[in-house]
Amino acid sequence: GENVEQHPSTLSVQEGDSAVIKCTYSDSASNYFPWYKQELGKGPQLIIDIRSNVGEKKDQRIAVTLNKTAKHFSLHITETQPEDSAVYFCAASPMNTGFQKLVFGTGTRLLVSP
Amino acid sequence: EAGVAQSPRYKIIEKRQSVAFWCNPISGHATLYWYQQILGQGPKLLIQFQNNGVVDDSQLPKDRFSAERLKGVDSTLKIQPAKLEDSAVYLCASSNQRLPGQGAGNEQYFGPGTRLTVT
Numbered sequence: 001g002e003n004v005e006q007h008p009s010t011l012s013v014q015e016g017d018s019a020v021i022k023c024t025y026s027d028s029a030s031n032y033f034p035w036y037k038q039e040l041g042k043g044p045q046l047i048i049d050i051r052s053n054v055g056e057k058k059d060q061r062i063a064v065t066l067n068k069t070a071k072h073f074s075l076h077i078t079e080t081q082p083e084d085s086a087v088y089f090c091a092a093s094p095m096n097t098g099f100q101k102l103v104f105g106t107g108t109r110l111l112v113s114p
Numbered sequence: 115e116a117g118v119a120q121s122p123r124y125k126i127i128e129k130r131q132s133v134a135f136w137c138n139p140i141s142g143h144a145t146l147y148w149y150q151q152i153l154g155q156g157p158k159l160l161i162q163f164q165n166n167g168v169v170d171d172s173q174l175p176k177d178r179f180s181a182e183r184l185k186g187v188d189s190t191l192k193i194q195p196a197k198l199e200d201s202a203v204y205l206c207a208s209s210n211q212r213l214p215g216q217g218a219g220n221e222q223y224f225g226p227g228t229r230l231t232v233t
Contacts, residue, residue: 006156034221043118043205043224044157089156099145099169100211100220104156 002027002094006105013080014113021108023090024072032093032100033066033073038107039086047088048075080112116140118225120206126231132194135228138187139208145169147222148181148191149205157205163189164211196232203227 003026013019025033031052036044050057050064050073057064061080066073077084087109091102119138127133139146144165149157160179162170166186174181178197183189193200205227211220 004156036224041226043207043226046221046223049221091156099162099164100209100222101159101162101170102147102157102222104158106156107154 002030002092002103004090004092004103004105006090006108008108009106010109010111012111012113015080015082017080019077019080019084019110019112021075021088021090021110022072023074023092023105024070025092025103026071027092027094028068028071030092030094033064034091034093034102035062035064035075036089036091036104037086038089044089077110080110082112082114085110085112118206118208118223120204120225120228122228123226124229124231126233127196129198129232130195132192133196133230134190134192135204135206135230137189137191137206137225139189139206140210140223143208143210143223144186145209145211145220146183146189147207147209148189149207149224151203151205151227153202160191193230196230198232201230201232203229 006023034049037047038044061078063076087107090105093100146163148160151157160174161181163183181191207222207224209220209222
């Protein structure tokens with residue numbers, strides 16, 4: 001089955017710096033790659049996603065890139081702010097009997113210091 | 115629109131007791147998921163429903179866990195009897211996917227979760 005690895009496990013940056021989180025996946029049939037932000041005591045919140053027919057997607061300060069050949073994808077956050085501090089999860093979606101199923105990475109704790 | 119609702123938010127039980135969690139998905143969402151999130155890990159899928167039918171329960175410990183979605187709307191996840199290693203956050207999510215192979219991805223929206231502590 002699908003396996004998703006995520007690095008780094010923790011990331012500390014200064015406000016205004018950029019942050020990059022990287023994930024690799026194993027199943028070449030996976031075709032959907034969302035990123036979630038989870039704040040303490042809350043459920044994961046979808047922040048951006050990318051489909052396998054696209055190499056890059058950007059939404060304001062957040063961007064995601066996908067390299068299907070190498071089977072890895074990355075989250076880029078520019079001009080980080082203290083409110084970006086949270087745990088970020090990547091996920092990959094192999095189609096499960098035709099229905100989407102998410103396999104999550106182990107998470108990256110991002111700390112943005114003022 | 116209202117998000118995914120879950121209750122209770124917190125539950126503390128002793129091992130060998132039973133517990134049930136409730137989830138109400140976003141209105142109109144046909145697909146419902148239950149995930150287990152152990153501290154420090156990513157969510158792990160336990161069971162996936164399409165309307166009131168089970169699509170995937172391959173990672174559900176069926177000797178102690180059960181789930182139902184009788185009317186294709188809200189859902190209940192039960193653990194009986196609980197073990198210490200069941201301590202985790204149980205997350206419910208829903209999506210709008212209705213047909214097999216529909217689109218390359220359908221956004222999943224998560225509820226706040228139920229934090230279970232088994233002592």
